[in-house]
Amino acid sequence: MTVPAAPGHPLTDAEVRRIRNDFPILGSNVGGQPLVYLDSGATSQNPISVMEAEQEYYEQRNAAVHRGAHTLAVDATEAFEAARSTIAALIGASTDELVWTSNATEALNLVAYSLSNASAGRGGEAARRFALGPGDTIVVTEMEHHANLVPWQELAARTGADLRFIPLDDDGALRLEEAASVIDSSTKVVAFTHVSNVLGIINPVAHIVALARAVGALTVLDACQSVPHLPVDVSQLGIDFMAFSGHKMLGPTGIGALYGRAELLADMPPVLTGGSMITTVTMENAGYLPPPARFEAGTQRISQAIGLAAAVNYLTETGMERIEAWEAELGVRLVQGLESLDGVTVLGPGAGTPRIGLAAFDVDGVHAHDVGQFLDSRGIAVRVGHHCAQPLHRRLGLTASTRASTYLYNTTDEVDAFLDAVSGVRTFFGAT
């Protein structure tokens, strides 16, 4: 599947129809209605090439990696490491800067626990610069997914550091003017999301990185909703750590990655320990391998890594710039369509703010669960609830919302079918 077009040119309807043929599940019916899948923000669907890559691995190469000298073990190791190179290349990282994890949650916890271990004195002299204690601060934002909030709460509780946050304005945008005072000389870590999983807006990474760098704080970026949807280059962003999940970018579940700047990973203590991450082990002590192996104890997620590489190949062959442009169109169509409906309010800044093809909204007088159930009866899959962002919802005066999220395989017709269905919600529930 190659698409010869200008890099920033959105996909065409014809291309999207061809893309859809690569995703068997998109042709299925739900309750007798054609599936309209608008929940890729939670988990995306897999193209045939991803499923085939995993199957081929199990049929032809299955073996433990980085151990054993037999042919299968060598084949498996090569495929596994080639997958690492593929994912590293996607984000502009070196291969040894990419650590496999189960998902972004594990990647974020890996950073937090490694800093925690450094704070407890592990990692020796070299790791001392990662230690936190009373008087230090960790900064997050009020829009974080729980995965980029709770691990930092725990790190603060373990080390005695304080957790602060950059607040949101009434529209849900970061109050950047306050960020400059929240991030100060006591700040050791600034963890924030690239793209909000609820609002869909793209945060000004460069601005926050500049504030963090000015005080020598480490930066941790939650890229779960950016890496799948737009071109992301770690050196361009200038961040220290970045986490993302495979299943949100056409890949299998159970695989994700942590990017860490090489010179930082090199000095960080491990988190999970055991096989495959050691040099010499005695009954008393163990030496550890350099990264990324230091952070990959135990048998790895081999078929999933290979599946994710197939997913990344699918994305790059389509073109990340073109996917970004297509989704921007779908996003504007979603937001403008929802805002034109009576009693429907889109969360966050409206059309005009840079966003991916995702929008969460509130229907006056109808609970999100009921909205989702009604849409499901039309074959439309959306996410309902707090989307793992309770503080953000609380800030906006809500407990739950409904979220529609698109991907490269969604059509404008699907967005229109969704908008048509939403327009019938308040009448059905007697909320008008």
Added chain:
Amino acid sequence: MQSDVEQLYQQIILDHARRRVGFGLASSGSGASGSVGESHQLNPVCGDEITLRVVLQDGAVSGVGWEGAGCAISMASASVLAELVAEEDRDRVIELVDKFRELMRSRGAETAEDPALGDASAFSGVSRYPARVKCAMLAWVALEEAVLAANR
């Protein structure tokens, strides 16, 4: 012929979701004499929550009131419950909770309507949606706990 979604959201349910019988903890009349029991239940999946207060006098419900926020199913369920258990005696209330729980676990199996459940029978369609059973059960679990607490 009703669509699936209409079978789920019976008119009785939509009406109760708006009427909210027993809304407000004061509806329990807990200022009067009797033993008071209260329970707070939260569904962490969707954030729905309910606080339910029951007053028992001589072994029977003399008042029931509730507060909470949630979907039409959870709100209607609390409303139906408040109407149904008023003035019932304690053992009868526990029996109704068990009957309702059984209905929710039926996974849509065609069962004869139980007259004891009254309007609560309208929730039979919910049992076919495992993700929504918790919504319907929220108030009933609160009721069960509140009655046990009042009894202590």
